Amino acid sequence: MTLRLPDQRLDHWRDRLPDLLSRCSQPIVDLDCGDWVLTCSDLADLCAAVSEAGHQLGRITGQAAKTVVSASALGLDASRSNTPSSRELQPNPVAKAPSELLFHHGTLRSGDHLQSERTILLYGDVNPGARISSAADVLVWGRLRGVAHAGCEGSTTAKIVALQLRPLQLRIADVVARGPEDLPQAGLAEQAELKDGVIAIEPAVIQSFQKR
């Protein structure tokens, strides 16, 4: 019996997990993580949820190397699946618009790298030495002091916004700029966007957050 985590573009696995677990009938459950990148704590939570539902976790497969490494670090039986596994349609596919926002609560410490295809809203700081990348916008409700990359797949209209924008480096699409040297004005949220091929920083403009 294989438990398949939902498509990243449709649902977060944490939301779908109770539902998926209720459909498991076998005592031993294999886990297909798809292209989810799971950390040790994610997998620990998954394991806990599986055992609480009265099942035992069997083999774990995933496409992302980090997921397999995290699983191995926890002592679980994990292996890499090379090709995207053909996904059976979930019974009762829920037709939802793909969620546009990844919300992350917590500070990114040096060495951490949070990446997503969706716009990221981070509630916390990005410490120097940490990185945050998105194919869309990067929004930091906190201090951005590390490296931020918006539009990392080429979108030149992507923005980086932070309550305190003092990054080591800013990247939008394939343009790179060093962060400003001077201290920010207290309480001024700033945004960075590409203007004539150059990254420009200005006070955050409220109107630009409306859905395009």
Add this chain to the structure above:
Amino acid sequence: MSTTRTILICSGKGGVGKTTTTANLGIALARQGAKTVVLDADFGLRNLDLLLGLENRIVYTAQEVLAETCRLEQALVKHKQEPNLALLPAGNPRMLEWLKPKDMQAIVALLERQFDYVLIDCPAGIEDGFKNAAAAAREAVVITTPEVAAVRDADRVIGLLNTQGVQPVQLVLNRVRPKMMSNQEMLSVDDVTDILALPLLGLVFEDEQVIVSTNRGEPLTLSDSSSPAAQAYGNIAQRLQGEDIPLMDPSQARRGLRARMRKLMQTRIF
């Protein structure tokens, strides 16, 4: 379940004072009545025995204990002047080839049976040495100095400790120079805690006496030294045991001519 506290003393950056802190803290805790063992987890470049002045009394090490060639009691080196403190010397560097987290856990499990505090002196870096030591610890104390590189490395280490579930993680700010801080030539305490976002367990001022004591193998906390560093380590030991002692204030450290003269005599730092 033992109520032993197993604390990892780590930093990421090398040379910020892990071994010095482990030695002084071990002595301080022992003087305050706690049965303490310090474990040198740096098998490659071991220093803890030097700082405690016990290197010529080592017969067996952690390696023999793991291989069960000797009993734990035979390997433990008791400190002559402070009998509440014992040292488990590091094994030889070859052990790095095969040592796994479960080996460190096995050693610590043996130690936890007999001691109130197990202090693990972690090697610098975030590689296997650190990972093995962290696997065996329950709590951690991260040592850093008010320097950009040290804080950056400490941040990395704290992130790793969080992932491993080691908690609580506390911070010791070492080698603080109040004059440089007030001239803004050195990161302030707030600058450091701003980034690291950890409770400050203690603040230790830069003190030349540390160098002297290190070379002699006599930790500062062993004597009734009134050096600021010795006092700071003593305070840290008391705070670990739950006492509420106010932190030394770097900005207060330089007030008053008499205090300055006293400081000059003690630390010989100008």
